[in-house]
Amino acid sequence: FAVSSSQSPKRKQITNQGKAAGGFAKQNDSVPITHTADTSPSTQNLLNFLLQWNSEGLGASDSGTEVGFDTTNNIRGLYATKSFKKGEILCKIPSDVALALTDPSTASGEQESVVDGGVNFLEWYVNKADARGMWSAYLDTLPTRDAYFDPTPDFYYDAEIDELELPMIVKAAKERKQQISELSQSKNIPFDELQFATWLVASRSFTIKISVDDSKLVREGAVSTTDKAIRVLLPYLDMINHSSDNANAELHLVDPEKDDAWFAIRATRPIKAGKEITISYGASGVETSAGLLMNYGFVPDENKIDAMFMKKGGDDCIASLDGWKTTLEEDEALMAAAAGNMLNVLKLRMKLKKAYPSD
Template sequence: MRQLHLVSLQLLGFLLVFVPFPRHIFQVDALAAGTSNKGRKVSSSKSTGGGGGFGAASKAPTFIHTPDTSESTQNLLQFLKAQKAKGLDNVDIGFHQGTGVRGLFCTTNMKQGQIICRIPSDCALALSDPNKNGEDAPTVAHGGSNFLEMYWNNEQNKRLWSPYLDTLPKQGSEQFDPTPDFLGEDELMLLEFPRLIQRAKERKEQVGKVAAEKGISEEELRFATWLVSSRAFQLSLSAPANEKDEMPQYDDRGQVIDKAQKKTIRVMVPFIDMANHSSDQPNCKLTLIDPEKDDAWFALEATRPISAGKELVISYGSGVDSSVELLMDYGFVPSSNRIDSIMLEKGGDDAIAKLDGWTTTLDEDKTMLEMSRDDPVLQKILRFRIRLKESYKR
């Protein structure tokens, strides 16, 4: 799940979403700005820039992507332009020429702090009833169920949102990167890392339970849950303050649990959700523009100067997610991740404390990786094991 905490916000105005409920007010808690441990955070911005550049052009940009000219992508762009999205000409949807992965690529030079593009808030798809403060979607599996009910299996809404829905990955397509809960029992155990295995089993149980409650197939719900986990952003919510507010709740350290940490709503943001992840070198972030107004915007903001031709990458999840969380929620293993060393040093009963706690050596896994090029499932398992084994402090 792409977790987003809104910084310096008092209210997210009206997030206008076409769902089977009336349009609702989203009330969002303000969180402390500055050194939050939630990276991929949404921050408030008044900037309305876009395009532009920095300095005189010195040479022609080098592009590393092939533009996506598919009918579904062109339909999405036309839909968003009709909804008054801005800055779309600053970005190409395309395929990286080296990896073949679809993503967003900058077409013009951008300064740090500049707004690259912005999508109207009424183009976002809410995955729960905002009046219920996220209580109708306590787990990502419930979010998947709501996605099916509100959009995918709702004839009217599916037709309305088809320009976006048609661009989502299909199960079995090249864009589908399955998470560990899709693995069979034997494959799951090959991951070896207890924390990841346990979380995958919990996800399987969630999907099975919700599918039984809703009368839908586990297969359909598992894929919908994957879509929500890998594509949706989380907004922190709270109810208005009043005299009937419940008593404070405390965590296991005796700290008061802030309401913004208790209630969240999942939202899918077309176009922006195509941005890929970088653990160590993100160059932009998701920002909320004019949150106090009815016509709020979701935007990509440059966090450093970006040259034309560069891929736009953000930080998924909390911004401090280890490869365990990235594989569990998004289905991929990053090529590098400084958080893994911190996670392994911290340890815990559900971690492998030392390198010799694994059943194979790092070199053995690298050899098996070379020998398993025709088995993408085993390749991903081995890349995960290698990623963690390379992260132990020598």
């Protein structure tokens, strides 16, 4: 099985090239720079760790990608340091530096919940000294509970969840809070710890398929009903932010049938040097704004998929604009005085009201 669990990566280690990040190989064919390079020790450590395991397209200034902070909103993300054509690989990491969050021997076609993933993350990596040491270069780059992060409804009061109004979202959000509470008790994990681990898993993990027959990764588009879904954390690749309507890259499996498989980021459009690299989150590559709030804690400004979600949402969805408790204008007025979690609640409500076709 090519994805590591808590053990060390299996591939042969190469000498650390110790190249520093930052800067551009060439300035032509580039866009104005909208980020500052992340030169923090934790990110440099991660780069060195990944280079030891033969990762490509990262680490040196001309390698292809670098971690940076958006100069406007300070959000950390991944940026191109050279131009790429559509279809080109920007960077890749070997599958054995992926941290599995699902036990492949018990996995089924059904996706385990993010809360189960949170339990496994704590039990297999964080609370196990040897694994924590092995993966420290990655773990040290993760957001922490004591710094600001975008809270998902797992962190909301029930009254705030109720304000989301859409029955299917309110139900899913309350169920997940409940599951965190139940599993924290049955697994003897402090509630706050599991709540945050669940957030890390929900907002950073990728779901991939592996073949039942030989436990190898499965090429995209070749998924059969007997394949198992497993959740993985992908160091460095999890620095990539989301774009609903303008993503320029996607996760791609290279040589999934071989032991030496790779997780790669591939350009879906031409990308100029300096441009932020974005993918579209969600297992199927389309995530509604409600789904983004549930799992990633933010509501995007644009999202073409929302209109379709409202139309095809079924009985659990609010069937018409009349079904909402407030009008768009009332929400706009509430927004002016809102703070904390209610900002995203109202942003989502207003966005869905605007997206819903009035025919």
